[in-house]
């Protein structure tokens with residue numbers, strides 16, 4: 001059941017304090033983004049300060065522009081991953097167990113201790129499930145709880161919490177940017193988060209190869225349905241050609257989203273195992289989470305993703321785009 005931020009803080013406080021003296025793995029979703037790295041590292045730091053022996057675990061390492069946030073913490077990846085004796089696992093920013101990946105979750109046969117998230121599609125997969133549908137970010141849920149319950153917040157923790165809020169609100173541009181979100185951001189800045197350093201680290205540290213990827217992505221972008229759908233693609237091999245990797249995909253879908261009149265922005269990424277899609281919108285009535293569910297995915301009303309296993313762009317592009325266009329016609333003719 002979705003909770004309010006205050007209810008979430010009440011549920012999280014006994015959890016965080018009760019983990020003192022325990023070994024804990026704070027897990028996030030594969031191919032971690034700013035909110036994932038921010039909530040993993042912030043919660044890990046808070047739990048340590050409260051007396052737990054906490055580490056971060058993610059199938060993939062933090063992308064280069066977010067690596068600084070994991071400094072000083074154990075951040076383990078799927079390579080040789082094992083649970084420590086008696087260790088409990090807590091997931092942040094993960095809508096379901098599949099987002100964490102079996103390489104990590106299989107190490108905890110008794111299941112996960114807690115699941116802290118803000119995705120509407122969250123499947124309540126842990127013993128304690130704390131899902132705040134209205135939260136702008138998982139870091140918003142954690143920051144609210146930390147401030148309300150007096151958890152230790154040093155400058156590095158404040159910076160990590162701020163990171164997740166900045167990235168998931170699109171630098172305070174998306175609908176989720178409420179007065180309350182700004183108040184929490186202000187409280188984090190007072191505790192040492194730096195807006196300018198965050199911008200530099202996260203948004204102004206792109207590589208020249210990323211620039212080549214952006215050029216190619218923009219060159220192939222096109223509009224459908226009288227300009228209401230904008231699609232960009234990353235065909236198989238483009239990462240290799242441009243000297244980039246999957247991590248460089250971050251932020252590309254904001255280009256189609258930025259065009260006037262576009263209701264649904266689509267990024268299609270072709271890999272060896274199928275076609276992954278990212279969906280972004282401006283109108284919550286369009287329910288992109290429901291659209292993604294039709295394509296083996298999920299997410300939020302305005303930001304969702306899907307994964308068409310075994311698909312290729314050449315064979316399945318029209319079917320995938322057809323599903324997107326019919327959804328748009330159904331929800332907002």
Ligand SMILES: [Mn+2]
Pocket residue numbers: 035036093118137138168
């Ligand atoms: Mn998030």
